Amino acid sequence: MSQPQFIVEGGRPLAGSIRPTGNKNAALPIVCAALLTDQPVTLENVPRIRDIESLLSLVRAAGASAEWTAANTLVIHAKTVRGDTLPPDLCARIRASILLAGPLLARCGEVTLAPPGGDVIGRRRLDTHVLALEALGATHEFGERIVFRAKALTGADIFLDEPSVTGTENAIMAAVAAKGTTILHNAASEPHVQDLCEMLVALGAQIEGIGSNVLTIHGGRPLHGGTFRIGPDHIEVGSFIGLAAVTRSRLVIEDAGVQHLRSIRMGFDRLGVTTEISGADLIVPAEQEMRIRSDLGGAVPKLEDQPWPAFPADVMSIAIVTATQCEGIILIHEKMFESRMFFVDKLVGMGARIVLCDPHRALVSGPTQLRGAQVESPDIRAGMAMLIAALCAQGTSVINNIGQIERGYERIDERLNALGARIQRVANG
Numbered sequence: 001m002s003q004p005q006f007i008v009e010g011g012r013p014l015a016g017s018i019r020p021t022g023n024k025n026a027a028l029p030i031v032c033a034a035l036l037t038d039q040p041v042t043l044e045n046v047p048r049i050r051d052i053e054s055l056l057s058l059v060r061a062a063g064a065s066a067e068w069t070a071a072n073t074l075v076i077h078a079k080t081v082r083g084d085t086l087p088p089d090l091c092a093r094i095r096a097s098i099l100l101a102g103p104l105l106a107r108c109g110e111v112t113l114a115p116p117g118g119d120v121i122g123r124r125r126l127d128t129h130v131l132a133l134e135a136l137g138a139t140h141e142f143g144e145r146i147v148f149r150a151k152a153l154t155g156a157d158i159f160l161d162e163p164s165v166t167g168t169e170n171a172i173m174a175a176v177a178a179k180g181t182t183i184l185h186n187a188a189s190e191p192h193v194q195d196l197c198e199m200l201v202a203l204g205a206q207i208e209g210i211g212s213n214v215l216t217i218h219g220g221r222p223l224h225g226g227t228f229r230i231g232p233d234h235i236e237v238g239s240f241i242g243l244a245a246v247t248r249s250r251l252v253i254e255d256a257g258v259q260h261l262r263s264i265r266m267g268f269d270r271l272g273v274t275t276e277i278s279g280a281d282l283i284v285p286a287e288q289e290m291r292i293r294s295d296l297g298g299a300v301p302k303l304e305d306q307p308w309p310a311f312p313a314d315v316m317s318i319a320i321v322t323a324t325q326c327e328g329i330i331l332i333h334e335k336m337f338e339s340r341m342f343f344v345d346k347l348v349g350m351g352a353r354i355v356l357c358d359p360h361r362a363l364v365s366g367p368t369q370l371r372g373a374q375v376e377s378p379d380i381r382a383g384m385a386m387l388i389a390a391l392c393a394q395g396t397s398v399i400n401n402i403g404q405i406e407r408g409y410e411r412i413d414e415r416l417n418a419l420g421a422r423i424q425r426v427a428n429g
């Protein structure tokens with residue numbers, strides 16, 4: 001069945017306030033972490049997005065209950081769980097299915113998964129997950145099925161081969177259940193990793209070094225139930241900064257989690273897009289310089305992604321669209337995923353001046369007037385980037401395959417229409 005489309009009328013300025021939803025990439029591991037205890041866990045500010053619904057289907061298949069008690073409040077109760085009943089098609093739908101490995105291994109001593117899915121943005125390793133779980137005492141089988149087994153999990157001194165986000169999260173969840181102390185070196189430290197740690201601490205875990213790349217976890221303490229509120233999605237905030245800039249709109253991004261925005265704001269600053277902090281809110285003024293800042297001596301500047309706390313890979317696609325509306329030239333270097341930049345073809349089709357140097361680097365020269373077009377949305381962030389491009393373009397655009405956008409952004413058409421956008425969601429065919 002074909003997916004609905006967005007019909008977007010471009011060129012309209014937006015205005016008003018918008019609140020980011022809870023962080024998708026925090027909510028996903030935190031839902032999994034709720035399976036570590038047999039007590040009920042209440043999660044607030046959970047985004048109502050497709051990836052969460054897919055994960056909840058997996059959680060229920062494992063034997064836990066998961067009920068929405070308010071629009072964004074979820075109660076998970078994993079009184080008993082099983083690790084051998086996860087439907088392969090659901091595992092293949094989302095990257096986050098792999099995050100069930102740590103908690104179900106800890107609870108059941110064995111877990112069987114199918115290889116995870118997620119955005120088709122290039123090869124996605126699982127080696128770090130295996131490295132960490134093996135160090136804690138698990139064995140693994142890897143093929144059409146991924147099986148982890150452990151009679152007992154024991155704390156260990158672990159150096160991760162890369163600061164994998166989900167790899168770190170799996171390691172943390174397993175280490176919290178393991179007897180003894182685990183030291184995780186070269187750990188990822190993104191806001192979502194921090195949120196997961198804080199949630200586990202709220203349930204009784206002992207974790208030191210939260211926010212750094214060395215975590216010390218004193219495991220084996222029984223976890224109780226509790227309530228935890230998911231933090232705001234900094235990637236969504238980055239998306240709204242780009243949206244405001246290219247539509248020349250003043251937007252107030254409420255309760256934006258400003259403590260986590262330094263690298264994102266600095267990245268947009270390089271494009272000539274400045275933002276202001278006002279209490280807990282972030283303001284994007286309508287008047288922007290939109291002039292790319294050259295490096296010293298007039299050299300061509302570069303915007304590159306790196307592990308946290310540097311500029312996040314998931315905001316790169318949004319930065320590319322923004323750069324098409326700024327005066328000057330900039331090299332965008334996406335270091336991580338081999339297929340994430342291919343969507344720039346679609347921007348070129350809309351009038352952007354972009355040279356894709358190789359799968360990781362693109363040279364963007366602006367500003368160019370974008371024209372409405374019929375486009376696909378290949379992954380969550382490219383999809384959002386296309387939506388932003390359509391809102392800034394002259395004329396009408398059609399965005400197909402919007403299920404990709406809705407994997408990560410809650411009611412995005414409704415929320416942007418409340419700011420003055422014209423986005424119509426229509427059934428396709």
Ligand SMILES: CC(=O)N[C@H]1[C@@H](OP(=O)(O)OP(=O)(O)OC[C@H]2O[C@@H](n3ccc(=O)[nH]c3=O)[C@H](O)[C@@H]2O)O[C@H](CO)[C@@H](O)[C@@H]1O
Pocket residue numbers: 025028095096124125162163164165166167188304305306307312313314334335336
């Ligand atoms: C469900 C979930 O949480 N998904 C996120 C998670 O995926 P996921 O956990 O699958 O990504 P991984 O962190 O395992 O893989 C990316 C690897 O590349 C490294 N790296 C990162 C940036 C960079 O500029 N250069 C570099 O080499 C990372 O440190 C990491 O080692 O983290 C990715 C990296 O943030 C995000 O894109 C995904 O949205």
Ligand SMILES: C=C(OP(=O)(O)O)C(=O)O
Pocket residue numbers: 024025051094095096117118119121314380381408
């Ligand atoms: C790549 C992303 O998601 P996932 O890891 O779930 O595919 C993303 O959130 O941009």
